[in-house]
Amino acid sequence: MTYSTTTQSQTKNIVIIGGGITGLSAAYYLKKEQRATGYPLSITLIEAGDKLGGKITTEKVDGFTIEGGPDCFLRQKPWAAELAEELGIGEDLIGTNDDKRRVYVLANGKLTPLPDGVMLIIPTKIMPFALSPLISLPGKIRMGMDLFIPPFKGGDDESVGDFIRRRLGKEALYKIAEPLMSGIHVSDPEKQSLLATFPRFRNIEQKHGSLIKGMLAQKKAASHQPKPSSKLNSLFISLKNGVEQLINSLENALNDCRIYKSTKVESINPTTENKYNVQLSNGETIVADAIIMAIPSFNAAELIQPISSNIATQLETIPYVSTATISMAFRKQDILKPFSGFGFVIPSTENRDISACTWSSIKFDNRAPDDHLLLRCFVGGPGKEAMVALDDEEMVRTAHKELSLILGLNADPVFTRVYRWEKANPQYEVGHLERVQEIFSTCLQETPGIYLTGSAYEGVGIPDCVNQGKKTAAQLLEYIQKEQVFA
Numbered sequence: 001m002t003y004s005t006t007t008q009s010q011t012k013n014i015v016i017i018g019g020g021i022t023g024l025s026a027a028y029y030l031k032k033e034q035r036a037t038g039y040p041l042s043i044t045l046i047e048a049g050d051k052l053g054g055k056i057t058t059e060k061v062d063g064f065t066i067e068g069g070p071d072c073f074l075r076q077k078p079w080a081a082e083l084a085e086e087l088g089i090g091e092d093l094i095g096t097n098d099d100k101r102r103v104y105v106l107a108n109g110k111l112t113p114l115p116d117g118v119m120l121i122i123p124t125k126i127m128p129f130a131l132s133p134l135i136s137l138p139g140k141i142r143m144g145m146d147l148f149i150p151p152f153k154g155g156d157d158e159s160v161g162d163f164i165r166r167r168l169g170k171e172a173l174y175k176i177a178e179p180l181m182s183g184i185h186v187s188d189p190e191k192q193s194l195l196a197t198f199p200r201f202r203n204i205e206q207k208h209g210s211l212i213k214g215m216l217a218q219k220k221a222a223s224h225q226p227k228p229s230s231k232l233n234s235l236f237i238s239l240k241n242g243v244e245q246l247i248n249s250l251e252n253a254l255n256d257c258r259i260y261k262s263t264k265v266e267s268i269n270p271t272t273e274n275k276y277n278v279q280l281s282n283g284e285t286i287v288a289d290a291i292i293m294a295i296p297s298f299n300a301a302e303l304i305q306p307i308s309s310n311i312a313t314q315l316e317t318i319p320y321v322s323t324a325t326i327s328m329a330f331r332k333q334d335i336l337k338p339f340s341g342f343g344f345v346i347p348s349t350e351n352r353d354i355s356a357c358t359w360s361s362i363k364f365d366n367r368a369p370d371d372h373l374l375l376r377c378f379v380g381g382p383g384k385e386a387m388v389a390l391d392d393e394e395m396v397r398t399a400h401k402e403l404s405l406i407l408g409l410n411a412d413p414v415f416t417r418v419y420r421w422e423k424a425n426p427q428y429e430v431g432h433l434e435r436v437q438e439i440f441s442t443c444l445q446e447t448p449g450i451y452l453t454g455s456a457y458e459g460v461g462i463p464d465c466v467n468q469g470k471k472t473a474a475q476l477l478e479y480i481q482k483e484q485v486f487a
């Protein structure tokens with residue numbers, strides 16, 4: 001059966017493939033533009049899973065709010081918070097409990113606090129850093145040499161590992177940068193592109209000649225700005241009912257779009273009229289004037305292969321790794337040694353089976369009943385993907401064993417939840433920005449009207465995905481206007 005939503009000849013069919021945060025944001029901003037301008041668009045969003053959200057999933061159990069995927073997003077990148085405001089849930093944005101802020105690093109088997117004043121891995125307070133046992137004296141002296149090392153010449157990309165080693169030395173890389181940064185990018189720093197993941201560091205280096213000087217200058221400038229009084233001042237923010245609240249609000253705001261769940265796009269074929277036949281797993285075919293593919297790059301490669309093997313081959317060069325999160329709830333009365341802080345990270349040199357643990361109900365309010373504690377462990381990532389292949393029981397047992405060795409936590413959890421994320425974390429390797437530019441420009445030439453967007457390309461964080469969805473919606477509208485698709 002061929003199905004077309006075109007009721008008037010000028011109504012244009014837009015198909016969005018993927019109901020994660022990027023696809024939903026694209027749909028939302030297309031709808032917004034349509035309402036403002038009256039463009040005759042018919043938007044259909046197709047999601048293979050039985051619910052929307054993709055990597056974003058929040059489970060509510062007996063007063064617990066459990067995040068299966070992301071649990072927060074960076075405040076400094078404003079797009080997700082702006083979207084929440086537009087959706088009317090701005091009041092539900094929450095900051096972290098910064099009065100309890102403390103992050104630990106496992107060093108030689110012992111949890112050691114990250115010294116106060118370390119901003120994005122760079123020390124900005126002399127005394128706490130000088131007194132910290134985390135870095136050896138030679139390591140501290142080497143970090144201080146950042147003040148004198150000349151900045152990188154030219155605009156070439158380099159690995160995060162090379163950059164940190166060059167500026168701050170290898171101890172800073174292995175004990176601070178690698179474990180803290182892998183919380184966001186789950187990448188091997190020796191392969192991870194500096195320009196695609198932390199361009200800010202290169203900018204600071206080039207502007208101030210030193211990371212430490214640059215961070216101090218930024219701190220000074222920020223101290224002259226009026227301080228927002230709310231808790232939203234924290235580095236990371238979330239939503240009262242969990243990150244999925246953003247997805248639910250988007251779904252409500254899109255109630256006049258056609259949304260298919262549990263439906264997969266199986267193939268896309270160009271028609272002779274510059275359109276595309278989008279074949280769905282339920283047997284329908286939608287004739288689309290333009291398509292947004294907000295899906296992992298390896299899924300996009302499969303769909304685009306029959307149209308452009310060139311683009312498919314380029315897409316296949318973006319690698320992915322698998323991870324899993326294990327949430328565990330404990331009764332506070334069973335915990336002999338109380339915790340304070342947001343959790344700990346583990347450098348890969350410590351060779352442990354978990355890579356980090358967040359104390360979710362300390363980091364955010366509304367995550368557990370008062371008499372319970374909710375923790376979340378991370379496993380997997382580069383070189384450690386075998387952990388993700390364990391069955392749930394074995395994975396929980398391994399994580400629990402690690403917690404008892406590291407924290408002395410011997411209490412039994414009252415419940416556990418495992419979320420497996422297979423091939424879920426795209427790896428932005430050195431040269432990623434150029435690779436993506438090449439993919440996008442080949443798309444423009446070989447598959448006009450098809451747009452690739454989402455976490456594989458221009459940022460993995462939720463705000464980056466929202467921004468990409470918004471940008472892609474604008475590009476698509478420009479295309480249909482320029483091509484006189486509305487004529």
Ligand SMILES: Cc1cc2nc3c(=O)[nH]c(=O)nc-3n(C[C@H](O)[C@H](O)[C@H](O)COP(=O)(O)OP(=O)(O)OC[C@H]3O[C@@H](n4cnc5c(N)ncnc54)[C@H](O)[C@@H]3O)c2cc1C
Pocket residue numbers: 017018019020021022023046047048049053054055056068069070071072073074263264265266294295296299323324325421424425453454455456459460461462463465
């Ligand atoms: C464990 C984990 C923790 C994270 N923590 C954070 C965090 O704390 N903060 C943060 O900012 N970011 C975090 N991230 C990253 C962030 O969650 C993701 O980058 C982001 O959610 C990706 O959104 P997306 O819409 O681009 O892709 P996805 O969420 O992957 O959505 C793509 C959707 O496309 C669907 N799909 C695929 N193929 C087809 C097809 N052929 N037909 C129809 N549908 C299809 C999939 O089912 C999926 O739902 C985390 C990621 C993981 C895995």
